[in-house]
Structure formats: C-alpha cells, structure tokens
Amino acid sequence: MQGQAQELRRGTVVLACLVLLEEPQYGYALLETLEAAGVAVEGNTLYPLLRRLEKQGLLTSEWNTDESRPRKFYSVSTEGAVVRAELVDEWRGLVTSISALTKEDS
Amino acid sequence: MSTSTLTDRYVHDVVRRLPADQRQDVATELRGTIADTIEARRPEDAEQAEHAVLTEMGDPIHLAAQYADRPNVLIGPTLYSTYIRLLVILLCTVLPLVTVALVIIDVLDGVGAEGILGTVAWAVFGVGAQIIAWTTVVFALLERAQRRRHTRAAGNWSPKDLTQITPRDRAGGSAWASAVFSAAALGLIVWQQVAQPFRTDAGEQIAILDPALWNGWIWPLLIGLGAAVVAQLLRIISGGWTRKLVLAYLVIEVLQVVPMVWILYQQELFNPAFLAEVNQDWTTPDEVYTGAAVIVVILAVGGVVGRFRQIATKAS
Numbered sequence: 348m349q350g351q352a353q354e355l356r357r358g359t360v361v362l363a364c365l366v367l368l369e370e371p372q373y374g375y376a377l378l379e380t381l382e383a384a385g386v387a388v389e390g391n392t393l394y395p396l397l398r399r400l401e402k403q404g405l406l407t408s409e410w411n412t413d414e415s416r417p418r419k420f421y422s423v424s425t426e427g428a429v430v431r432a433e434l435v436d437e438w439r440g441l442v443t444s445i446s447a448l449t450k451e452d453s
Numbered sequence: 454m455s456t457s458t459l460t461d462r463y464v465h466d467v468v469r470r471l472p473a474d475q476r477q478d479v480a481t482e483l484r485g486t487i488a489d490t491i492e493a494r495r496p497e498d499a500e501q502a503e504h505a506v507l508t509e510m511g512d513p514i515h516l517a518a519q520y521a522d523r524p525n526v527l528i529g530p531t532l533y534s535t536y537i538r539l540l541v542i543l544l545c546t547v548l549p550l551v552t553v554a555l556v557i558i559d560v561l562d563g564v565g566a567e568g569i570l571g572t573v574a575w576a577v578f579g580v581g582a583q584i585i586a587w588t589t590v591v592f593a594l595l596e597r598a599q600r601r602r603h604t605r606a607a608g609n610w611s612p613k614d615l616t617q618i619t620p621r622d623r624a625g626g627s628a629w630a631s632a633v634f635s636a637a638a639l640g641l642i643v644w645q646q647v648a649q650p651f652r653t654d655a656g657e658q659i660a661i662l663d664p665a666l667w668n669g670w671i672w673p674l675l676i677g678l679g680a681a682v683v684a685q686l687l688r689i690i691s692g693g694w695t696r697k698l699v700l701a702y703l704v705i706e707v708l709q710v711v712p713m714v715w716i717l718y719q720q721e722l723f724n725p726a727f728l729a730e731v732n733q734d735w736t737t738p739d740e741v742y743t744g745a746a747v748i749v750v751i752l753a754v755g756g757v758v759g760r761f762r763q764i765a766t767k768a769s
Binding site for chain 1: 478479481482483484485486488489490493509510511515516519520522
C-alpha cells in the first residue's frame with residue numbers, strides 16, 4: 348500500500364515544484380516549503396529532480412553567492428509555466444474523474 | 454585540515470560517478486544543501502547530526518544514479534529474458550560438451566579417477582564461470598548501446614519501425630544455433646591453446662591447432678567468430694535480419710572465411726607435432742585440405758545468400 352501511495356504522489360511533486368518556484372528558491376528551502384504544504388518528499392529525490400527539470404528546460408537556475416554559503420536558486424522558466432498550466436488542468440480533470448468514480452463506488 | 458569530513462567524503466563519492474562537466478556544480482550545491490539541513494536541526498552534537506543527515510540522503514551510488522538520470526541496472530528488462538535464455542542454452546550445451554571432451558581426453562591419456570574428478574570440477578566451475586562472465590559482458594555492452602540508441606531516437610518512433618513477424622520462427626532457432634556454434638568454436642580454439650590438452654606418447658602436453666597461427670591468421674578468425682556471436686544476438690533481439698545486419702554479417706563472414714581458406718590452403722591448421730602423433734606414417738593428401746577449403750567457402754556463400762534472400766522477401 349505504501350508503495351502504491353508513493354507511486355501516486357511521485358508526479359504531484361513535479362507539479363508542486365512548478366507552482367512553488369514562481370518565486371526563486373534554493374533546494375533546502377523548497378524542501379521545507381513543500382513539507383509545510385503537506386507534500387512529502389525526500390531530499391535525495393527532490394535535489395536530483397530539480398536538476399532534471401532544469402535539464403528539460405522547465406526550470407532555470409542562478410547561483411547566489413551573497414550569503415554565507417553559495418546557493419543555487421531555481422525558478423520556473425517560460426516553458427515551465429506553460430507545462431504547469433497544462434499539468435494543473437490535467438490535475439483538475441483527474442480529481443473530477445476520480446471523485447466521480449469513488450462516489451459511484453460508495 | 455588533516456582529515457576530510459564525512460560530508461566531503463560523501464559528496465566526493467557522489468560526484469565522481471557523474472560526467473566531469475557536472476561535478477563541480479553538483480558538489481557545491483550538495484555540500485550547501487547538506488549544511489543547510491544540518492543547520493536547520495540546531496544540533497547540540499554537530500557530528501551526530503551530520504551522520505544522521507547523510508544516512509537520510511542514502512547510498513551515494515543511488516543518489517549519483519538519480520543525478521545522472523540513468524537506471525541502476527546492468528541488463529535491462531528488454532534484454533533480460535534473452536540473456537537468461539542464452540545462458541541456459543550455453544550452460545546446457547557447451548558446458549557438458551566441453552566437460553565430456555575433457556574427460557574423454559583424460560581417459561585416452563590414462564588419467565586415474567581422481568584426476569578425472571579434478572578435470573570435471575575444473576571444467577564445470579572454470580568453464581562455467583567463463584561462459585557466464587563473457588555472456589554478461591556482451592549483454593551489458595548491448596544494453597549500453599541500446600540505451601544510447603533509444604535516447605537518440607526517442608520520439609521518432611512510428612509503427613513502421615515494428616519488425617516483421619517471420620512466419621514460423623525457424624530462422625530464430627537457427628540464429629540461436631549459429632550463435633552457440635560460433636561461441637563454442639571461439640571457446641574451443643582459445644581453450645586448446647591455453648590448456649594444451651593433447652598428450653603425446655612422450656608425455657608432452659601440446660595444442661591441437663598449429664601454435665604458429667597465433668602469430669597471425671588466428672586473430673581475424675577469432676574476431677570474426679566473436680563478431681558473429683554479437684551479430685546473431687542482435688538478429689535474435691531485433692526479431693529478423695535487417696539490411697544493416699546482413700551487411701555486417703557479410704563483413705564478418707569474409708573476416709572468418711579468408712583466414713580459414715588460407716590456413717587450409719597452406720595446410721597450417723594442425724600442430725605438426727599433433728599430426729605426427731595421430732597420423733603416424735600416413736600423410737594427409739592435399740585433396741582433403743582443398744576439399745575442406747571449398748566446403749568452407751560454399752557454406753559461407755550459402756549463409757550470406759540465404760540472409761540476403763530473407764531480407765529481400767521481407768521487403769517485397
């Protein structure tokens with residue numbers, strides 16, 4: 348059951364990142380924000396994921412060296428914003444379909 | 454600092470598995486992230502917190518695989534069943550054949566029961582391990598080549614790329630047989646040179662094929678046999694002969710046949726010492742070698758023509 352739930356959550360992390368990274372954020376801060384928002388994700392999943400999204404052109408990044416340690420800030424690119432809009436639509440559609448299905452069930 | 458910290462060692466262990474141009478960037482980010490995580494816990498014991506955070510990040514090998522975005526497998530699901538099938542076939546055919554051949558040689562040499570048991574044990578474990586190791590190496594390389602091709606061709610797939618279903622897969626069976634035959638021939642040639650299995654009346658261990666071949670003609674032959682195994686495996690995986698594969702097969706055949714014919718023509722196949730022992734006073738007539746050379750050529754031409762016909766009928 349835990350494996351299935353994890354499988355279900357996997358795609359939502361990408362969507363949550365695309366939504367949250369409207370404001371530039373660095374890895375650990377994003378992890379905390381996600382956690383506070385109730386999206387459970389491990390660091391060893393999130394950090395490589397951010398790089399993959401960047402490689403796919405959905406995120407851009409910039410090093411900030413003003414603070415005590417250099418941090419890589421990620422934010423959504425124009426292409427990322429387009430994908431995000433599509434994913435949000437997809438998500439709403441899924442919620443509608445699944446709630447309709449589960450209503451019939453009970 | 455005389456010793457590196459746990460974090461330094463962890464980061465190093467992750468990035469050394471990544472492409473060189475990403476290492477610096479990932480290392481700086483990862484180090485910062487780990488430091489951020491430790492700091493956020495406001496630890497009383499910094500070292501203990503570092504230990505805990507690194508434990509949560511998990512095995513550097515897994516993390517590196519995630520960063521590099523490549524699966525952590527040697528042989529993936531598309532090749533796995535073929536790999537297992539070939540291993541079983543090789544272990545059920547080549548291994549017993551080699552073992553029986555070795556035992557027969559031992560018996561002819563008059564080796565005692567203890568010696569024969571030793572030979573059997575060596576054959577089963579030694580030759581078995583070789584078969585498993587080399588098959589695995591070939592498939593791991595195929596897997597890598599396939600993955601590279603897939604990432605390049607991703608998105609360009611169309612139903613046209615589907616391979617034809619050959620009516621009755623008798624061709625598949627013969628491809629298996631050819632692959633096993635080439636692998637066995639390759640193994641036997643190397644083995645008879647390494648193990649020097651024949652014992653002369655004088656009690657000397659010698660090779661059956663002419664050792665002088667190892668200074669020249671045997672190499673294209675061995676490379677040809679190895680390439681033939683790979684070509685047959687590719688043929689099995691792709692489910693039929695393609696134009697490219699048949700052309701590769703043609704080159705491979707030439708690579709094998711030319712040295713083979715030359716060796717036979719020059720009568721340099723067998724070790725002279727071995728021939729002297731086996732034939733005693735009798736000399737092999739030239740016709741035997743010429744005949745063998747002709748048969749080799751006929752078989753090769755037949756094989757190539759047959760394969761060209763297969764792709765021709767498929768295309769029509």
